[in-house]
Amino acid sequence: MFQVKNKETGKKYTVYAVGDEYLTRFLIYEDNHWKWQCMDDFVPVNTN
Numbered sequence: 001m002f003q004v005k006n007k008e009t010g011k012k013y014t015v016y017a018v019g020d021e022y023l024t025r026f027l028i029y030e031d032n033h034w035k036w037q038c039m040d041d042f043v044p045v046n047t048n
Contacts, residue, residue, distance in 0.1 A: 004028075004042035012045055013037075 004026060005012050016034075017027040025036040 003045035005045050006042055008041070013042075
């Protein structure tokens with residue numbers, strides 16, 4: 001697991017899985033359900 005931040009909203013998410021069909025996608029939990037999100041919408045969060 002690792003954290004990412006949405007480029008538009010600044011909201012942080014924990015990534016639970018990574019899928020790789022045609023595009024790399026992140027599995028996150030939002031609004032009481034699981035969502036696959038395109039990695040282009042997110043940046044990594046530095047935890048240091």
